[in-house]
Amino acid sequence: MSQSKATLVVGGGMSGISTALELSELGRPVILVEKSPFIGGKVATFNKYFPKLCPPTCGLEINYKRLRKAANLSLHTQAQVTKVDGGPGDYTVTIEVAPRYVNHKCTACGECAEACGSERDDDFNQGMAKTKAIYLAGHMAYPHRYVLDKEACDEADLPKIKDACKYGAVDLDETPQTLTEQVGAIVWATGWESYDVSKVDYLGKGELPDVITNLQMERLADPSGPTGGKILRPSDGKEVESVAFVQCAGSRDINHLPYCSGICCLASLKQICYVREAAPNAKVYMFHIDVRAGKYEEFYAKIQADEAVEIIKGKVASIFPEGEGLRLQVENIESGESLKVDLDMIVLATGIVPNTADLPFEATMDDYGFLMLGDAPGIIPAGCVRRPADVATVVQDATGAAMRTLTQE
Amino acid sequence: MSDAQNPEPELGEAIAEMGAETLYWCMQCGLCTGGCPWRLTDGDINKEFNARKLQHQGQLGLEGYESDNNLFACTTCGLCVARCPRDVNAIDNIRSIRMMLAEGGTVPQSYRPIVGSLTDNGNPWMETRDKRTAWIKDLDVPTYTEDTEYLLYVCCTSCYDARSQKIARAVATLLNKAGVSWGIIGEEESCCGESIRKIGQEELFTTLAEGNIELFKSKGVKKIITTSPHCLYTFANEYPELGGEFEVQHYTQLLAALIRDGKLKMDKDLDLTVAFHDPCYLGRHCDIYQDPREVLAALPGTRVMEMTRNRESSICCGGGGGRVWMETPPGERFGDLRVNDALAHDASVLVTTCPYCTIMMEASVLGLDKDEEIAVKDVAELLVDALA
Ligand SMILES: Cc1cc2nc3c(=O)[nH]c(=O)nc-3n(C[C@H](O)[C@H](O)[C@H](O)COP(=O)(O)OP(=O)(O)OC[C@H]3O[C@@H](n4cnc5c(N)ncnc54)[C@H](O)[C@@H]3O)c2cc1C
Ligand code: SF4
Ligand code: SF4
Numbered sequence: 108m109s110q111s112k113a114t115l116v117v118g119g120g121m122s123g124i125s126t127a128l129e130l131s132e133l134g135r136p137v138i139l140v141e142k143s144p145f146i147g148g149k150v151a152t153f154n155k156y157f158p159k160l161c162p163p164t165c166g167l168e169i170n171y172k173r174l175r176k177a178a179n180l181s182l183h184t185q186a187q188v189t190k191v192d193g194g195p196g197d198y199t200v201t202i203e204v205a206p207r208y209v210n211h212k213c214t215a216c217g218e219c220a221e222a223c224g225s226e227r228d229d230d231f232n233q234g235m236a237k238t239k240a241i242y243l244a245g246h247m248a249y250p251h252r253y254v255l256d257k258e259a260c261d262e263a264d265l266p267k268i269k270d271a272c273k274y275g276a277v278d279l280d281e282t283p284q285t286l287t288e289q290v291g292a293i294v295w296a297t298g299w300e301s302y303d304v305s306k307v308d309y310l311g312k313g314e315l316p317d318v319i320t321n322l323q324m325e326r327l328a329d330p331s332g333p334t335g336g337k338i339l340r341p342s343d344g345k346e347v348e349s350v351a352f353v354q355c356a357g358s359r360d361i362n363h364l365p366y367c368s369g370i371c372c373l374a375s376l377k378q379i380c381y382v383r384e385a386a387p388n389a390k391v392y393m394f395h396i397d398v399r400a401g402k403y404e405e406f407y408a409k410i411q412a413d414e415a416v417e418i419i420k421g422k423v424a425s426i427f428p429e430g431e432g433l434r435l436q437v438e439n440i441e442s443g444e445s446l447k448v449d450l451d452m453i454v455l456a457t458g459i460v461p462n463t464a465d466l467p468f469e470a471t472m473d474d475y476g477f478l479m480l481g482d483a484p485g486i487i488p489a490g491c492v493r494r495p496a497d498v499a500t501v502v503q504d505a506t507g508a509a510m511r512t513l514t515q516e
Numbered sequence: 517m518s519d520a521q522n523p524e525p526e527l528g529e530a531i532a533e534m535g536a537e538t539l540y541w542c543m544q545c546g547l548c549t550g551g552c553p554w555r556l557t558d559g560d561i562n563k564e565f566n567a568r569k570l571q572h573q574g575q576l577g578l579e580g581y582e583s584d585n586n587l588f589a590c591t592t593c594g595l596c597v598a599r600c601p602r603d604v605n606a607i608d609n610i611r612s613i614r615m616m617l618a619e620g621g622t623v624p625q626s627y628r629p630i631v632g633s634l635t636d637n638g639n640p641w642m643e644t645r646d647k648r649t650a651w652i653k654d655l656d657v658p659t660y661t662e663d664t665e666y667l668l669y670v671c672c673t674s675c676y677d678a679r680s681q682k683i684a685r686a687v688a689t690l691l692n693k694a695g696v697s698w699g700i701i702g703e704e705e706s707c708c709g710e711s712i713r714k715i716g717q718e719e720l721f722t723t724l725a726e727g728n729i730e731l732f733k734s735k736g737v738k739k740i741i742t743t744s745p746h747c748l749y750t751f752a753n754e755y756p757e758l759g760g761e762f763e764v765q766h767y768t769q770l771l772a773a774l775i776r777d778g779k780l781k782m783d784k785d786l787d788l789t790v791a792f793h794d795p796c797y798l799g800r801h802c803d804i805y806q807d808p809r810e811v812l813a814a815l816p817g818t819r820v821m822e823m824t825r826n827r828e829s830s831i832c833c834g835g836g837g838g839r840v841w842m843e844t845p846p847g848e849r850f851g852d853l854r855v856n857d858a859l860a861h862d863a864s865v866l867v868t869t870c871p872y873c874t875i876m877m878e879a880s881v882l883g884l885d886k887d888e889e890i891a892v893k894d895v896a897e898l899l900v901d902a903l904a
Contacts, residue, residue, distance in 0.1 A: 309599065309829075361602060438568060439546075445562070
């Protein structure tokens, strides 16, 4: 193929961003396509990174700086690849881009949101808050440009929003675009979704407000999150005095996800630190089949040594409301005792499901639905859509994917 | 484990060979123990019985499971089997441990007369064969012939137990009303053997099953209707291995079809609020949830409530796995949980469709002193009440 053909990278999480940057910095043209209005993927919603407990913002900021400088890299947000024809070296792809209704003149001053009376569920905050219908996802949002959720916006608010912007950035007449591009290689990095816990009947079926997912915990602990970093019980805003982390909420279970999601043990160990810091008097439990800390055994050992944390081997068998709070039933495998534990909040360590919805090509998948390098369309999977992994690993994977695109030339 | 014993791996392997095929798949996570309905009760059995530990003892070939409160607590409700992350069949595993002990001659005191009665009379209720048709009384009940479409196989419980006989009569009345071609064999039938197999009496089960298969074949039986989900389960899942292939259905399945076809109609408005209890052997074991609900929905003026634990998550009545023949102390009965759940839904009738469930839950109604507030009925009995 000719050197000038671009690479298409689908998914703007840590994996996709990394592949795109590696290629761009090698002087290759790149088209980065992200489904949502902002990039960063799951990591952008995290409070801290394990095991060092530093905020992910610095890593993201470095990447965003590199992106701003990147030559030959075009980013399409609110975009989806709907068609892929051809093969390695010579693909024709169709990209559908939804309107943002806010153009490049936006300075993110926020006047439009001030003027907007309509609200929408805040997906960035895992549904635990509302944003205005015109919004930014978090203070770090990239691109740092507002987006209008027209469906959530009252007709009457539209002219008010438009008039509030003194830069003329709100463009209500924007229409969906269809782009056709010729590319030489495709990297698929659409990441993962949390396993739907409502499918696990004995863990509350997703019906109990104080039983939250680990993704919600990231937002609760974040100082810029819906509670300002306080760990409060969603049902009544009470500061938590007892919290349990329930491991393998769906993972390693033939009826749900037969595989180990790989990162939820470490995520819970990290989140135990959030609770210990934000609510130092709270009693913390972790229930598990076995703790898989991988290369971070020392981090696990440190938390085991904390007397306020009780780590108990036993798969939680039921969760139900009890008085104002929750009660959990589990067998302590080591002692053989049946325990009933009363709690303010339960965090489900929900597993990782590869995000392979609406693939526009015949994918090769492993037994669990993760993408594999298949020979048919030659598309290269990277990151969590390929296997569950932490950020350090997916970044390596992304670099590998970037290198592989070169071999397809 | 605190028990200071020497593991005997050969013993574990022997158990596995007896049918505990999934014994070694168990990863000792404790989900079965934690979710077992015994955890919802407060008493000695709750303290002594632990399905995870029992299977661990089995794996290691450790002895010490003989206590009835431990080895014979499992009601084979199947809740843990449905949820086990490793697809372990705790029922088969526990049954195999029971079988091993039974082969060594260990049979719990409460089960000895049952085993004796089944061996001598082909029924567990200590009655003679000739009384098997005593439930009929003044009803018009046809005898099965080559020209009959369905054999109605009445569960021993509904043949002999005075309360349960009403269920058999109700089913017969409905079949007559709908003009179904049906008949019974009667005296020559033996117990289906489902529950006796669960307590480890493999040989006795085989004798009973083979006797029935031979009998059914000799009469030219092709299609069977059962009154109990337990008979349904064993006919459909265990008889084929012994050469008995029949088309089997629970009577609620047939009635649902008859109602759909307009062949059976209930006209009387009962003006009742009822709660439906899913029998484990109809629901989790045979995957039938909709038919009984459909039948109940055809009752004019009857509000059918779903209990808190229903369908796949339903809780056992406490009568499966041979427990129907063993005394469970008040306060430890699963039936109490069902009755209280039904009462919490303002039901005046707790309706189910299994003779064991009816016995167990009725005992709970009496034990809880709630017989003024709630009655236990079989689906068939309610239907008959609503016939004009
Ligand atoms: C609770 C929790 C805490 C964690 N904490 C840590 C931690 O502290 N440290 C750590 O190293 N790892 C952590 N992880 C793991 C981390 O989340 C993953 O390693 C990381 O998200 C993988 O990045 P990714 O780009 O592969 O996927 P994602 O982050 O899921 O990004 C995928 C991107 O693709 C986009 N996309 C999806 N579908 C499409 C499509 N069809 N078209 C276009 N775009 C699409 C998505 O919108 C998203 O932006 C944690 C995981 C969990 C569950
Ligand atoms: S039988 Fe299943 S649920 Fe029970 S301990 Fe073993 S693996 Fe866990
Ligand atoms: S089958 Fe039912 S009674 Fe038996 S161990 Fe499992 S959950 Fe308990």
